[in-house]
Amino acid sequence: MTEASARFHRSVAEALADPHLRQALDRTTGRLAGGLAKAFATIPDAGALRDTARRIRAHTIAHLDQHLDQFERAATARGCHVHWAPTAADATRLVVDIARARGVSLAVKSKSMVTEEIELNAALGAAGVRVVESDLGEFVVQLADDRPSHIIAPIVHMSRDDVARLFEDKLGARPDEVADIPAITAFARRTLRQEFLQAGMGISGVNLAVADTGSLCLVTNEGNGRLTTTLPRVHVAVMGLERIVPTAADLGVVLQLLARSATGQALSVYTNIITGPRRPATSDGPGEPDGPDELHIVVVDNGRSRLLGGELAEILYCVRCGACLNICPVYHHIGGHAYGGVYPGPVGSVVSPGLMGLDEWSELPHASSLCGACRDVCPVRIDLPRLLLNLRAQTVAARMGPAWLRIAMPLYAAIATRPVLYRWLGSLAARLSRMMGHDGWLDRLPGPLSAWTTERDFPVPAPRSFVQEHHAHAPRAGGCE
Ligand code: SF4
Numbered sequence: 001m002t003e004a005s006a007r008f009h010r011s012v013a014e015a016l017a018d019p020h021l022r023q024a025l026d027r028t029t030g031r032l033a034g035g036l037a038k039a040f041a042t043i044p045d046a047g048a049l050r051d052t053a054r055r056i057r058a059h060t061i062a063h064l065d066q067h068l069d070q071f072e073r074a075a076t077a078r079g080c081h082v083h084w085a086p087t088a089a090d091a092t093r094l095v096v097d098i099a100r101a102r103g104v105s106l107a108v109k110s111k112s113m114v115t116e117e118i119e120l121n122a123a124l125g126a127a128g129v130r131v132v133e134s135d136l137g138e139f140v141v142q143l144a145d146d147r148p149s150h151i152i153a154p155i156v157h158m159s160r161d162d163v164a165r166l167f168e169d170k171l172g173a174r175p176d177e178v179a180d181i182p183a184i185t186a187f188a189r190r191t192l193r194q195e196f197l198q199a200g201m202g203i204s205g206v207n208l209a210v211a212d213t214g215s216l217c218l219v220t221n222e223g224n225g226r227l228t229t230t231l232p233r234v235h236v237a238v239m240g241l242e243r244i245v246p247t248a249a250d251l252g253v254v255l256q257l258l259a260r261s262a263t264g265q266a267l268s269v270y271t272n273i274i275t276g277p278r279r280p281a282t283s284d285g286p287g288e289p290d291g292p293d294e295l296h297i298v299v300v301d302n303g304r305s306r307l308l309g310g311e312l313a314e315i316l317y318c319v320r321c322g323a324c325l326n327i328c329p330v331y332h333h334i335g336g337h338a339y340g341g342v343y344p345g346p347v348g349s350v351v352s353p354g355l356m357g358l359d360e361w362s363e364l365p366h367a368s369s370l371c372g373a374c375r376d377v378c379p380v381r382i383d384l385p386r387l388l389l390n391l392r393a394q395t396v397a398a399r400m401g402p403a404w405l406r407i408a409m410p411l412y413a414a415i416a417t418r419p420v421l422y423r424w425l426g427s428l429a430a431r432l433s434r435m436m437g438h439d440g441w442l443d444r445l446p447g448p449l450s451a452w453t454t455e456r457d458f459p460v461p462a463p464r465s466f467v468q469e470h471h472a473h474a475p476r477a478g479g480c481e
Pocket of ligand 1: 320321323324325347377380382
């Protein structure tokens with residue numbers, strides 16, 4: 001077993017042994033998944049809308065180069081600076097250079113998965129720029145020196161009391177200032193307001209960019225996104241290169257699904273469409289009163305273009321709603337941290353190995369029951385089980401699985417393709433199991449199969465196999481009436 005695999009198994013074991021985590025996950029993912037069902041019931045033909053959204057995303061990804069070119073031209077015409085970052089290191093260097101050139105020492109940042117992916121905070125910190133997360137959940141994660149455990153609910157693993165204690169310890173909050181959730185949010189707001197006023201740079205992600213207008217769409221529920229993108233003099237928006245739609249009409253389709261899938265809202269509280277920096281005063285008018293003087297857009301590849309045209313390209317349709325996490329039985333049990341990367345859940349099990357290769361992430365495609373719930377709930381109908389199976393096949397082809405499985409599968413194939421041997425061994429195993437079982441159950445299986453029986457019992461095989469039953473009951477050829 002590789003070090004990465006061992007780390008994954010350790011994290012899973014720790015997560016499974018944590019009842020506090022289980023309660024927190026049940027509470028939040030249950031609420032989000034329940035909200036989704038109600039929100040979709042308000043759309044007359046949700047299925048057709050999802051089909052349309054999938055077509056938009058499929059078309060966009062199939063012609064991504066054209067849409068990105070169009071976006072660059074339109075955004076530049078609106079006064080933006082568009083930068084291309086082939087790798088995470090290129091992206092962080094670009095942002096650091098922008099900050100250094102403008103003498104920025106404090107940046108506020110709204111929630112963004114791609115900036116987590118490229119580890120932007122660490123790079124800016126090393127360059128002497130303090131970054132303050134302004135989304136409440138991300139602010140808590142930063143304060144706790146932790147990692148987000150959900151795409152849209154970063155502190156799904158924490159309780160209100162955990163956050164109150166953290167604010168007391170790290171920010172010196174009095175107990176009455178963190179007595180309940182409104183008090184906690186008011187305290188965070190007071191703390192963050194000062195940072196917004198002093199920051200020289202605002203950093204955001206991009207939910208979706210619009211190719212033909214050069215606009216950026218950001219959806220948030222806390223208003224921190226608006227402060228981040230309007231108060232500081234410089235706004236840097238970091239986007240994965242797949243996060244684009246051709247037109248504003250296409251954006252309208254995806255937005256109808258995004259908030260419903262993410263939080264069960266018809267729309268997020270704030271839907272911001274940003275087209276260029278603040279317009280200066282001209283002879284035609286007084287200009288805009290707020291907004292940044294400079295808007296930089298850093299388009300990050302970091303492995304995405306490798307997926308284009310391949311078996312895993314479909315994952316680039318993802319709009320990061322998090323619905324597949326909320327419905328996933330595996331995520332429910334182990335939470336986000338156990339997945340090890342920035343992207344947890346079924347989507348993360350494809351994105352992490354897809355972007356960063358299987359070497360470090362070969363266990364993730366196996367962390368799925370393949371029940372298909374993620375595919376059923378995905379607003380753009382990504383066939384996640386198919387992608388997971390494809391990755392599993394790649395791990396087998398690269399001989400990455402555990403040694404026992406590499407020996408066992410060819411052995412099984414040899415037996416399963418020889419009916420007489422298969423039936424004889426099957427009946428022998430069934431007899432032995434029944435001798436070892438109690439009340440129809442086995443409480444211990446041998447070797448690696450014991451992983452199953454450490455958590456649950458295994459039923460002993462029926463006295464007669466399916467084939468024997470079939471032969472006993474199936475009508476003889478020609479006997480149908
Ligand atoms: S894979 Fe689908 S359900 Fe999961 S985060 Fe992406 S868009 Fe949402």
